[in-house]
Amino acid sequence: MTDDTAGRIADPSAASSARGRTGLYALVWRVPLLVWQFLFFVVPLAFLVYLSFWLVKNYRMIPGFDAINWVKMYSKGYFWDAYYLTFAMAAVATVVASALAFPCAYALSFKVSETVRRWAIFFLIIPFFTSYLVRIYAWQVILAENGVINGLLALRDLGPVAMLNTKFGTLVGYLTLCMPLVVILQTFSLANVDRNLIEAAHNLGCGRIRTVFTVIVPLAKVGLIIGAVFCFILSFGDFVSPYYLGGSRPPTLSILIIDTTKSGQQWPKAAVVAVTMIATLLVVAFAAVGAAYRKPK
Amino acid sequence: MTADRAITIFLRLYIGVVFCFVFAPIVASFVFSFNSDRFPTVPLGHFTLHWYETIYNDPDVWDALQVSVLTALAVSVVSTFIGFCTAYTDFRYKFFGKNAYLALALLPPTIPLVIMGLAMLAWLSRIGMSGQIYSIMIAHVVMCTPFAMAIIRLRLAQMDPSLEAAAWNLGASEWRAMRSVIVPFALPAIISAMCLTAAVSFDEFAVAWFVSGLNKSIPVVILEVLQGQVDPQINAIGTFVFLTSMTLVVIAQVLLMTRSKKEQPA
Secondary structure, three states: OOOOOOOOEEEHHHHHHHHHHOOHHHHHHHHHHHHHHHHHHHHHHHHHHHHHHOEEOEEEOOOOOHHHHHHHOOOOOOHHHHHHHHHHHHHHHHHHHHHHHHHHHHHHHHHHHHHHHHHHHHHHHHHHHOOOHHHHHHHHHHHOOOOOOHHHHOOOOOOOOOOOHHHHHHHHHHHHHHHHHHHHHHHHHHHHHHHHHHHHHOOOOHHHHHHHHHHHHHHHHHHHHHHHHHHHHHHHHHOOHHHHHHHOOOOHHHHHHHHHHHHOOHHHHHHHHHHHHHHHHHHHHHHHHHHOOOOOO | HHHHHHHHHHHHHHHHHHHHHHHHHHHHHHHOOOOHHHOOOOOOOOEHHHHHHHHHHOOHHHHHHHHHHHHHHHHHHHHHHHHHHHHHHHHOOOOOOOOHHHHHHOOOHHHHHHHHHHHHHHHHHHHOOOOOOHHHHHHHHHHHHHHHHHHHHHHHHHOOOOOHHHHHHHOHHHHHHHHHHHHHHHHEEEEEHHHHHHHHHHOHHHHHHOOOOOOOHHHHHHHHHHOOOOHHHHHHHHHHHHHHHHHHHHHHHHHHHHHHHOOOOO
């Protein structure tokens, strides 16, 4: 294996040591990631696939290679109910988040100064890294039967409206999780759209709305799709919102994993659900990235 | 062009609406933490520090805090180190399989937390390493390294690659060039990465819940209290958690911003 020092030429000794075998110096920097992510990322996921073929007898797991868990799980109606529910909820969250984020990202890209945009992104990054769990708890209090919103409605002699333990509640949770990231990703791609092309469209008599959908959206397509994909991945895998805001019944796939895992030694069955989820996400992600980079005809 | 003006104003207001939605739960949690009602609603009850006193006097919270702080510290050091190594490798070398290498470096955050948790629990208990504080650390390093790698890689991208070569030409060994050129240049990003990874680890609840056993971290305590009923203690703990992670994330961002601004050519 040959190494290039990324097109840089230093003194001959350094260049030759970098060009021949991969030297000690290069390995020192390369190996830590390989070792750690192999031992604690690749192997655990591979083990999860293997685990899905194990057997459970008398509440004990027995290593084996039997498709019985797959057959059993896939023949259960509640598994497919959970699958469709999870997929549909994640898809709805993706559409809603993308649609709600777009005007905001558009405004941040075209209607405010660069300083405002930079600060807006600064503040959007903060919640993305800030306890999702506590934010969901706050929503629980806000949306509850006797919570803040219904309290406000009661002042006007309205309500109460059931929001907690409904699909609406789950959706609010998904949006809490995804909105900051989707707005950030959309803003990055919209801000990079060439202003001259927008100007040209206007000069050629293209209306405002039409410019947005025939010029700006196609130019920013990659970023918009990547934002949507992240929203789908996050919502599809999240268990907190459907559990604490959606009432956990009917369960989503992630709740199914938790229930199955925590109820004794049913890990192989949980592994079946987990592997199915990863496969679904891979298909969705690849399809979306394919669509993002496909050349328009 | 009054229509244009109206659209602009409307869109700017809309930015405000989105920010309200994003920050509403954070502000709400802060307000409720000082509110006397067990089930907060409007109008609010009176001001109280009761919930803070409750958590202050709860030994379980202190135990959890110890687990969380230890984990965050260890994770920030280890994941930033691995992230730095990986970012430098990507910055300097081309090699066979580099795309796979980078995928390995960046993929973990895209795996749903429940699945990470289950995979970690299954594997770590298989090799007899589950249920310990270090189990949480191991899992968090996997999840945090991509963030550290990304931050440091962005910083290295701002560096003139010929600086390192110049150091070699002046007779520095590769190790010496690393110590005197690369590390000082990347230092703000390294500290930034340490803050951000500490924040991610400090907030992570799902994987920690699966692998931690009896060593509960703060987010795991929150999760378990949540499974009971409404408990305003959560808001007090939550406000503390918010302030901690916000501080770390703000420091992380400021470090990256100020340096890149200062070095921009006039």
